[in-house]
Amino acid sequence: MQLSAAPRPVSARWQQLWRQAIRDPAELLSRLGLDPVALGVSEAALQQFAQRVPEGFAGRMRHGDPHDPLLRQVLPINEEMRRVEGFSFDAVGDGAAKKATGVIQKYRGRALLVTTGSCAINCRYCFRRHFDYGTENAAKGGWQDAVQAIAEDPSIDEVILSGGDPLSLATHKLVELTDALRAIPHIRRLRIHSRLPIVLPERVDDELIAWLGSLPWPLAFVVHANHANEFDDSVDTAMARLRAAGVQLLNQAVLLRGVNDSVEALAALSERSFAAGVLPYYLHQLDKVEGVAHFEVDDARAKALLAALTARLSGYLVPKLVRELPGDPSKRPL
8 A cells, every 4th residue: 555655734743743842851840830859850860861751741740749650750860870780771681682783583483673763752761761773773774684684584473663662753664664574474463562652642643544554464552551641532532543443452561669559550550541442461560771770669569469450350451460581482470
């Protein structure tokens, strides 16, 4: 299916909203009626990992609440600069799993493409906050090396588009990639991991839906929400459009101290995501990347939370509690 090269007004809208993201912590906190000094905002942390918050996502934060769970996910604070033993730059072994430029293969049958380093939001707990996107980017050379590496390995039957965030790319770039992947006969499934439908739901526009509908493979679309408050009417609309395009929607979350580390918060997240048509999938234990230790929830508490959640909710609303460790053949259940 050929898509028009001319930009549509709705596409321009999401790109315009992207450019309007809030990058100054003082501006964000001023809107919320909060004091940067009291919250420990760190210029050093900001320089290490920039703040980027879409206006719509900021609009879901509670005014005057210094403990708002959405704010905590995006605000650069002094605790990020604290060195903690056991936390490293590459916590999940991406470097050792490199198969080609921008191609990571950790698990049998699956290859992950680092499509771009861009995201619409910079989550402070990001496990790739220190990743070298400048050199490890599958888009380099028109996807040629990445696609060739997958084509040469018939054991790969699932391709995962990740990043950064693959929906950061213009839709015509995604078309370019999937057109190249169509020629590989052993690909049976495509998976997309994206936070944009949650934080910038305007990205789910007519052009994107047309592309998704044109794909020849069964498609799993994994969104990323950590708290029920991340959902609103605009997100519900985006989820409905994705479902109408025949996409299987799943949610993965990260267990984060001060964000969702209670049975009430986790239950509300599962119920709210399911109400939007998104099935709970994974609840990740924190990846131990340098700068994120203040988000850590210990394993004993994580298991207790899962047990309480299992006793409270229907089974299909309970995500799998997992940890990713370098060298493991799959995510490790806890």
